[in-house]
Amino acid sequence: MKILIIEDEPELRNVVQSFLEAEHSIVEYADDYQSGLEKIISYEYDCILLDIMLPDGNGMDLLKEIKSMHKKDPVIILSAKDSVDDKVNGLEIGADDYLAKPFHLAELMARIKSVIRRKNQDGENTISYKNIHIDPESRIVKIDNNELILNRKEYDLLYYFIINPEKTLQKTMLAEAIWGDYIDQADSLDFIYSQIKNLRKKLKTLNSKADFQAVYGIGYKFI
Amino acid sequence: MKVSLKYYTIKYLITILLLIIAVWAALFYAYILDEVYDNVDDGLKNRKIQIIKAVYLDENLLKNNEFGFNEFKINPISASQYKDKNNLYNKMYYMEYDDEEQPYRVLKTDFIDQFGKHQQLTVRTSTVEEDELVYDLTTALIVLYLLLVVSIVAVNGFLLHKAMRPFYLILDKLKKYQFGVSSFNEPQNYSIKEFEELNIEINEMIERNELVFHQQKQFIENASHELQTPLAIVINKIDFSIQNGELDKKNLNFLNDVKNDLRRMAGLNKSLLMLSKIENNQFNKISNVNFNVLINDLVKSYEDFIEYKKINLHVLEKEVFEATFDPDLANILLSNLLKNAVKYNNQNGIINIIIEKERLIFQNTGSGIPLDKLQIFNRFYKQGSDQGSTGLGLSIIKTIIKQYPRWNITYEFDDEMHYFILSKN
Numbered sequence: 001m002k003i004l005i006i007e008d009e010p011e012l013r014n015v016v017q018s019f020l021e022a023e024h025s026i027v028e029y030a031d032d033y034q035s036g037l038e039k040i041i042s043y044e045y046d047c048i049l050l051d052i053m054l055p056d057g058n059g060m061d062l063l064k065e066i067k068s069m070h071k072k073d074p075v076i077i078l079s080a081k082d083s084v085d086d087k088v089n090g091l092e093i094g095a096d097d098y099l100a101k102p103f104h105l106a107e108l109m110a111r112i113k114s115v116i117r118r119k120n121q122d123g124e125n126t127i128s129y130k131n132i133h134i135d136p137e138s139r140i141v142k143i144d145n146n147e148l149i150l151n152r153k154e155y156d157l158l159y160y161f162i163i164n165p166e167k168t169l170q171k172t173m174l175a176e177a178i179w180g181d182y183i184d185q186a187d188s189l190d191f192i193y194s195q196i197k198n199l200r201k202k203l204k205t206l207n208s209k210a211d212f213q214a215v216y217g218i219g220y221k222f223i
Numbered sequence: 224m225k226v227s228l229k230y231y232t233i234k235y236l237i238t239i240l241l242l243i244i245a246v247w248a249a250l251f252y253a254y255i256l257d258e259v260y261d262n263v264d265d266g267l268k269n270r271k272i273q274i275i276k277a278v279y280l281d282e283n284l285l286k287n288n289e290f291g292f293n294e295f296k297i298n299p300i301s302a303s304q305y306k307d308k309n310n311l312y313n314k315m316y317y318m319e320y321d322d323e324e325q326p327y328r329v330l331k332t333d334f335i336d337q338f339g340k341h342q343q344l345t346v347r348t349s350t351v352e353e354d355e356l357v358y359d360l361t362t363a364l365i366v367l368y369l370l371l372v373v374s375i376v377a378v379n380g381f382l383l384h385k386a387m388r389p390f391y392l393i394l395d396k397l398k399k400y401q402f403g404v405s406s407f408n409e410p411q412n413y414s415i416k417e418f419e420e421l422n423i424e425i426n427e428m429i430e431r432n433e434l435v436f437h438q439q440k441q442f443i444e445n446a447s448h449e450l451q452t453p454l455a456i457v458i459n460k461i462d463f464s465i466q467n468g469e470l471d472k473k474n475l476n477f478l479n480d481v482k483n484d485l486r487r488m489a490g491l492n493k494s495l496l497m498l499s500k501i502e503n504n505q506f507n508k509i510s511n512v513n514f515n516v517l518i519n520d521l522v523k524s525y526e527d528f529i530e531y532k533k534i535n536l537h538v539l540e541k542e543v544f545e546a547t548f549d550p551d552l553a554n555i556l557l558s559n560l561l562k563n564a565v566k567y568n569n570q571n572g573i574i575n576i577i578i579e580k581e582r583l584i585f586q587n588t589g590s591g592i593p594l595d596k597l598q599i600f601n602r603f604y605k606q607g608s609d610q611g612s613t614g615l616g617l618s619i620i621k622t623i624i625k626q627y628p629r630w631n632i633t634y635e636f637d638d639e640m641h642y643f644i645l646s647k648n
Contacts (some may be wrong), residue, residue, distance in 0.1 A: 011456040019463050080451040085505075102455035102489050105462040153527060167466055168475075172483055179527070191531050216472070218465070218479040 001025040001116065002044075006036035006062065007051040007078065012101075016049065019105045020112075033057030040066055045073045046119075047112050050095070052079040052086065060093060067094040074115035078103070104173040110163045129165045129222070130209040134158070143206040153178060154199050161212070161222035170219040196220055229383050233376055240371060248364045255360060259353045260328065264311055267330035267346050270295070271309075274344060279337050290316075295346045305333045305341045316347065326350045389418035393425065401628075402433070440503050447496040454489045458482060487613075494615040497555070498602075501622045506549040514544040515578055517553055521561050522576075533571045542580040546647055548627070556623045559616050560585050560643055567641075583645040593636030600632070 003020055007013045008031050017027045028043075030036035033056045040048065040062075048066070052059040063075060074096040079086055087098045096115040099108060117125070117136060127134045133142045139155055141148040150158065156178045160169060171192040200212050213221040226234065274295055278284045290296050310331040315324040327347045336342050413419040461482045464470060470478065500506065518538060522529070529536050546553075564574045564587040572588040598604045600621035603614040624632045624645070635642040 009452055009456065012452065012459065015456060015459040015463050019459070019466065022463075022467060080448055080455070101451050102458040102486075105459055105466060168468070170465070170479060170482070172486060191528065194531065195527075215475070217476045 001046045001112070003027050003112065004036075004039055004043075004045045004048045004073075005029040006031075006033075006039075006048065006054070006059070008032060008053075008055050009051070016105070016108065019108075023109065031055075033059075033062055036062055037065060040071065040073070041069070044071075046116050048073050048075045049108075049112075050075050050077050052077060052081060052090075060089060063090065063093050063095055072119060074119050076108075076111055076115060104170070104176070106160070106164045106167060106169055106173055107177050110160055110177065113163050127162050129162050132158075132162065132203075132208055132210055134162050143203070143208050146206050148202060148206050150199070150202065153195065154202070157195060157199055161220070165210075165222050168215045168219055168221050172219075174219065192219075228387065229380060232383065233379055236375055236379060237372055240375065241368070244364070244368045244371070248361075248368075251364070252357070252360060256357060259356060263328045263348060263350060263353065264330070267311070267328060267348060268309065270346050270348075271330060271332055271344060274346065275334050278342075282337065285336060285342065290345075290347065294348060295344060298343045298345070300333065300341050300343045302341050304343075305335075307333065313350070314347075318349075326354060386415065389413040389415060389422070393418065393422055397425070400429070402436070437503075440499050444496060444499040444503065447492045447499065450492050451489065454485060454492065458485050458489065461485070491613045491615070494613050494619065498615065498619055498622055501552065501619070501626060504626070506552045506626075508549050508551070509547055510550055512546055512548040512550055512553045514546065514553065514557065514583060515540055517557055518561075518576055518578065518583075521554075521557055524558075525561055525565055528565050529574070532565065532568060534565065534568055534574055535572070536574040536576070538576045538578070540578045542578065544578050544580065544583055552623050552626070556620055556645075559620050560645070563616055563643070564641075573640075581647055585643040585645075586640050588639065589641050591639055594634060594641065596634050599634055 001020075001024075003025050005013050005016055005027060007016070007029065010031070013029050013031070017029060020027045028039060028045075030039050033054045036050075036054070050059045050063060054062070059077065059079075063077070066073065066075060075094070076097045076099055077086075077090040077095045078099050078101060079090075080101045090098050096118065097111050099111055113127075114136070117127070125135055125137055127136065131144050134140075135142075136159070141150055141155065141158065157174065160174060160177055171189050174192050175189075196212050203211065210222055213223050215221055274284070274297075278297070285297055285299075287293060288296055288298055312329055312331075314327055314329050316327045317323070318325040326349070328350050330346045331343065332346075333341060333343050413422060461478050465475060465478055465482070522536065522538060560583075561574075561576075564585050567589040568574065568587050569589060573586075574588075575584070575586040577584040577586065595604075600617050602618045604617075605614045620632060620643075624630045627647075630645070630647050633644045633646075635644065
């Protein structure tokens with residue numbers, strides 16, 4: 001994956017870059033509007049991470065530029081302004097997703113993979129890990145060739161683990177990713193535990209080769 | 224006691240006027256009285272001369288020892304008693320006509336008759352008419368005073384009404400004034416200089432205050448906003464360390480705790496940002512919101528948690544609650560109320576949401592201790608040591624309600640149940 005980060009805050013850029021590179025992505029960056037625009041004109045990316053507030057311009061304007069060039073590169077807006085308006089505007093102009101700072105890196109990964117998958121309609125659509133296959137389009141989960149019936153929340157949960165396999169996913173992160181603002185941190189921990197327990201039971205019935213591994217006090221790994 | 228401007232001035236005018244008129248009346252009365260007696264005395268002195276002249280012509284008059292129809296008497300005195308002086312005084316005498324004592328003015332004087340004998344002459348004249356004059360005068364003064372008071376009250380009322388009209392207009396505008404809603408900008412033409420100045424000064428003061436307040440709110444918004452980026456950096460750095468698997472379990476747990484605290488801080492920051500956005504009027508879309516639909520949608524979103532806690536939830540839709548509201552705010556409002564009812568509920572608890580035409584009632588079980596009515600809507604108020612709470616949820620609810628005049632939210636505790644009652648109008 002080739003990813004462009006347009007972000008003026010070097011520290012944030014560095015950590016996102018290190019994380020994505022560890023995930024075997026090629027990462028380029030621009031730290032302002034102008035250099036961002038030049039990079040977008042010159043190259044093609046699998047995903048562009050775009051900050052709204054840039055020292056010499058607005059990310060929204062840059063997004064408009066990208067769209068007026070008929071570039072197909074998926075764009076995820078990263079904004080410190082968690083405002084509904086920004087989100088709606090960004091998505092209307094043509095951003096593929098919107099992520100408010102601060103975000104979890106695993107969440108960012110999931111979003112990047114989602115937008116890339118959506119853009120590659122023609123390619124392979126299923127995501128697989130071991131003998132589990134997920135078709136995000138139809139939300140069908142198959143283990144080997146048997147369909148696993150999951151409810152909406154269970155599917156969402158499994159999707160995060162499949163996107164971030166062999167990674168420690170924190171309980172708080174999972175709760176926020178799936179239930180958003182509806183849950184408070186304090187309530188989430190036990191709740192995630194019971195959800196994982198259910199999901200694990202269902203996976204076992206179809207002989208899944210992957211299983212959740214509890215990372216004590218933190219969360220779970222899907223191995 | 225507080226009295227209106229009108230009565231305040233009238234009160235003082237009447238008392239001061241009463242004093243001035245009383246002093247003036249007393250002086251006037253004394254002066255007139257003096258003048259009247261002066262006249263009477265002059266008449267008496269004149270009569271004295273005429274009587275003495277008459278005595279010289281007719282010695283029989285010397286025998287007039289009692290007051291008769293002549294209203295004078297002459298009594299012989301010894302030489303030692305003789306005083307060459309007019310003695311004037313008031314005295315009461317019996318009057319047959321009225322059958323009672325009546326006031327008289329008396330002149331007593333001594334003279335030497337044509338025979339060289341000392342005589343004392345007493346001349347009197349009735350002052351009944353003069354007393355009536357004084358009586359009339361007093362009546363006139365009282366009437367004058369009353370008339371003055373009545374006319375002053377009328378004039379004062381009229382003048383105050385006319386002159387103070389701009390004052391009452393300004394007062395009225397101040398009463399209707401709402402922060403952030405500038406109704407003072409329209410120029411007013413006041414014919415009175417002071418009120419013109421007052422109006423200008425108030426306008427300037429409001430502008431200054433609003434500017435300061437706005438800057439303050441802007442500052443909070445900017446500060447929370449600026450905090451998001453460093454928070455994001457730290458959180459992501461910790462995330463990265465946790466993810467790359469180089470840490471042992473102890474450090475992993477430690478970092479995880481740090482991250483959770485940082486997330487809490489970010490959540491707090493987000494809530495503050497939300498509060499300041501609500502206060503800055505950044506949610507100002509207006510549309511007709513059906514709260515019944517919204518509540519049912521939200522209940523679905525919370526289904527998992529409600530089920531997880533085995534809470535018995537009922538939505539009792541007696542009527543449709545509709546209002547012109549910002550849809551995002553309505554969502555935040557109801558979501559906070561519902562979240563509150565779920566979060567502070569017991570395992571196997573109860574939530575009842577009662578929807579009436581003008582009221583929404585959220586009723587839930589929870590701690591058996593009533594919350595502090597006066598404080599629960601304050602920022603950062605927490606009952607006991609509540610770890611997961613920002614202490615801003617209810618404050619956000621209150622702030623939203625404040626954006627809508629005539630809306631209200633109250634808290635009640637009854638029969639082990641907590642009630643949050645939202646009412647419009």
